[in-house]
Amino acid sequence: MSPFDINRIRELGPAVSNESVEREPGPSPCGACSVRHLTFCAPMAEDELGHVSKIVSTIELHPGDPLFDEGEPADSVYSVTAGAVKVYKLMPDGRRQVIGFLFSGDFMGLAHNDMYAYSAEAITHSAVCRFPRKKLEQLLERFPKMERRLLGMASHELAAAQEQMLLLGRKTAKEKIASFLLHLSKRAEARGQNPNPIAVPMSRTDIGDYLGLTTETVSRTFTQLKTSHLISLQPANKVELVDLQALRDIAEGA
Amino acid sequence: MSPFDINRIRELGPAVSNESVEREPGPSPCGACSVRHLTFCAPMAEDELGHVSKIVSTIELHPGDPLFDEGEPADSVYSVTAGAVKVYKLMPDGRRQVIGFLFSGDFMGLAHNDMYAYSAEAITHSAVCRFPRKKLEQLLERFPKMERRLLGMASHELAAAQEQMLLLGRKTAKEKIASFLLHLSKRAEARGQNPNPIAVPMSRTDIGDYLGLTTETVSRTFTQLKTSHLISLQPANKVELVDLQALRDIAEGA
DNA sequence: ACGCCGCCTTGATCTGCGTCAACACGTCCA
DNA sequence: TGGACGTGTTGACGCAGATCAAGGCGGCGT
Numbered sequence: 001m002s003p004f005d006i007n008r009i010r011e012l013g014p015a016v017s018n019e020s021v022e023r024e025p026g027p028s029p030c031g032a033c034s035v036r037h038l039t040f041c042a043p044m045a046e047d048e049l050g051h052v053s054k055i056v057s058t059i060e061l062h063p064g065d066p067l068f069d070e071g072e073p074a075d076s077v078y079s080v081t082a083g084a085v086k087v088y089k090l091m092p093d094g095r096r097q098v099i100g101f102l103f104s105g106d107f108m109g110l111a112h113n114d115m116y117a118y119s120a121e122a123i124t125h126s127a128v129c130r131f132p133r134k135k136l137e138q139l140l141e142r143f144p145k146m147e148r149r150l151l152g153m154a155s156h157e158l159a160a161a162q163e164q165m166l167l168l169g170r171k172t173a174k175e176k177i178a179s180f181l182l183h184l185s186k187r188a189e190a191r192g193q194n195p196n197p198i199a200v201p202m203s204r205t206d207i208g209d210y211l212g213l214t215t216e217t218v219s220r221t222f223t224q225l226k227t228s229h230l231i232s233l234q235p236a237n238k239v240e241l242v243d244l245q246a247l248r249d250i251a252e253g254a
Numbered sequence: 255m256s257p258f259d260i261n262r263i264r265e266l267g268p269a270v271s272n273e274s275v276e277r278e279p280g281p282s283p284c285g286a287c288s289v290r291h292l293t294f295c296a297p298m299a300e301d302e303l304g305h306v307s308k309i310v311s312t313i314e315l316h317p318g319d320p321l322f323d324e325g326e327p328a329d330s331v332y333s334v335t336a337g338a339v340k341v342y343k344l345m346p347d348g349r350r351q352v353i354g355f356l357f358s359g360d361f362m363g364l365a366h367n368d369m370y371a372y373s374a375e376a377i378t379h380s381a382v383c384r385f386p387r388k389k390l391e392q393l394l395e396r397f398p399k400m401e402r403r404l405l406g407m408a409s410h411e412l413a414a415a416q417e418q419m420l421l422l423g424r425k426t427a428k429e430k431i432a433s434f435l436l437h438l439s440k441r442a443e444a445r446g447q448n449p450n451p452i453a454v455p456m457s458r459t460d461i462g463d464y465l466g467l468t469t470e471t472v473s474r475t476f477t478q479l480k481t482s483h484l485i486s487l488q489p490a491n492k493v494e495l496v497d498l499q500a501l502r503d504i505a506e507g508a
Numbered sequence: 509a510c511g512c513c514g515c516c517t518t519g520a521t522c523t524g525c526g527t528c529a530a531c532a533c534g535t536c537c538a
Numbered sequence: 539t540g541g542a543c544g545t546g547t548t549g550a551c552g553c554a555g556a557t558c559a560a561g562g563c564g565g566c567g568t
Contacts, residue, residue, distance in 0.1 A: 117413045162343065209423075212424065254346050
C-alpha cells in the first residue's frame with residue numbers, strides 16, 4: 001500500500017515541486033493532487049491537463065479544521081487528495097446530519113445555487129485541491145467534455161444519496177452499521193486500499209450522525225456485531241469484517 | 255372525471271403536434287410535453303428544439319401504472335409532463351423507501367450505470383416524455399451545452415436529496431410532516447400552481463414511505479396539526495396551510 | 509341501491525432506540 | 539506523577555413511534 005507513486009504527472013502550475021513527495025499515510029498535497037487531477041478529469045488530453053493544473057491550489061487540513069460552512073458563498077469546488085473529510089448539515093438546535101465522508105478522489109462543493117449546501121471539516125490530517133469556480137467554468141467552456149465527467153460524478157453521488165435515504169428511512173440500527181461497514185470497505189477497495197481490516201477514522205458520534213443514530217447505539221451495535229463474531233475491533237481504529245456474507249445479509253435486511 | 259380515456263399508452267412518434275393544447279388541470283401530453291422540452295432544455299435555439307422534438311415520445315399513465323423497475327436496463331430518461339409519479343426503492347422483505355415525488359417538469363432516470371436505481375409508478379393519471387438514452391446522447395454530442403443544463407438539474411436533485419437525509423435522519427414526525435407540506439407548497443408554486451390549498455395526491459402510505467414513518471403516524475400527525483389549527487384538511491385531498499410561520503418554525507426544529 | 513374494497517382514522521399496547529448516568533481508558537500537559 | 543479531558547463502553551430507564559386491532563367512510567361496479 002504505497003500511497004502515491006508519482007511519476008504520473010508533474011505539476012506545471014504554481015506551487016509545484018516535482019520532487020517533494022511524501023510516502024507517508026499523512027497528506028502529500030502536490031503529488032496526490034496531481035493524481036487527483038487525472039481522476040477528476042481523466043481521460044484528458046495534454047493541453048487540457050496543462051490548463052487544469054494551472055487553476056488548482058492545494059490546502060492542507062488538520063483534524064477538526066473547517067474547510068467551509070453551509071450558507072457561505074460557494075466560490076470553489078474541492079477534491080480530496082488525502083485523508084478523510086466529513087460534510088454535514090446542522091439544525092438550529094444543534095442536531096447534526098452527516099451527509100457523507102470523503103476520501104481521496106472524492107469531490108465536494110457542487111452547489112446548485114451560489115451557496116454551499118453543507119459544511120465541510122477534516123476528520124484526519126488531510127489535503128484537498130481547490131478549484132476556483134470561476135476558473136473552472138472558463139475551463140468547462142473551453143473543454144465541454146469535462147461536463148460529462150462532472151455529470152457522471154453528480155449522478156453517482158445522487159445514486160449514493162438515494163441509497164442512503166433507504167438506509168436512513170427504513171433500516172434498523174444493525175442493518176445501518178452493517179451497510180456502513182460494507183460501504184467503507186467497498187470504497188477503500190475502489191481507491192486501492194485494503195478493503196478488509198478497514199480504517200474507520202471517524203468518531204462514533206460522526207458515525208451516529210451519518211446513520212441517524214446516537215453514539216451509544218453505534219457503540220452497542222458494534223459490540224453486538226463483535227460478540228456475534230461478524231466483525232473484530234482492532235487497534236488504531238481498524239475493523240475487520242470477519243463474516244462478510246453475514247454482514248451482507250444483515251445489510252440487505254435478509 | 256376522466257379527462258382522457260383513450261388508449262392507454264399512446265406513442266406520439268417524432269412529430270409533436272402543435273395544435274392540441276389542453277386547458278384542463280388534467281394531463282395534456284402533447285402540449286405539455288412541448289412545453290417540457292423547453293423547460294428541460296431551455297433556453298434552446300430553434301434548430302435544437304427541432305432535434306429534441308424528434309426523439310421524444312409521450313406516454314400516458316394511469317394511477318398505479320408502473321413505468322420502470324429498479325434494476326432494469328436504463329435505456330431512457332423521462333420527464334413528467336402532467337400528473338404525479340413516485341419513485342421508490344424496495345428491500346427484499348418489502349420495506350419501501352419513496353425517494354421522491356415527481357410532478358410536471360421533473361425528470362428521472364439519470365442512472366450512473368446502466369440500470370435504474372429505483373422503480374417509478376404513476377400516482378395519478380399522468381403523462382411522461384420519454385427520451386431514449388442513445389438518441390439523447392447523440393444530441394448531447396451535438397449540443398454540448400445541454401450537458402450543463404443536465405448538470406444543473408442533477409446538482410439540484412443532489413441538494414434536495416441531502417436535505418431529505420437531514421429530514422430522515424434527524425427530524426421528528428411532526429417536523430417531517432411540516433417540512434413535507436411546505437416542500438409540496440414550494441414546488442407547486444414553482445410550477446405555477448396554487449401554493450396554498452395544496453394538492454396532496456399521494457396516499458398516507460406513500461407519504462409515510464417517503465418520510466420514514468408508518469401510515470398511522472402520518473395520519474395521527476396530520477390530525478394533530480389540524481387540531482392545533484396549523485393546517486386544515488379539505489375535500490379532494492387538498493390541505494390548507496393555515497399558519498405558515500408556525501409550520502416553518504416546526505419544520506426547522508425551532 | 510347495495511355491498512364490497514381501499515384508504516383513512518383512532519385506540520391500546522409494545523419496543524427499539526434515545527436519554528441519562530457512570531465509568532474505563534488513553535493522551536496531554538503541568 | 540497526577541489530574542483533566544476527550545472518546546468509547548455499558549447499564550437503567552423512558553418515550554416516540556411502530557405494531558396490532560377495530561371501525562368509519564367514500565367510490566365503484568353490478
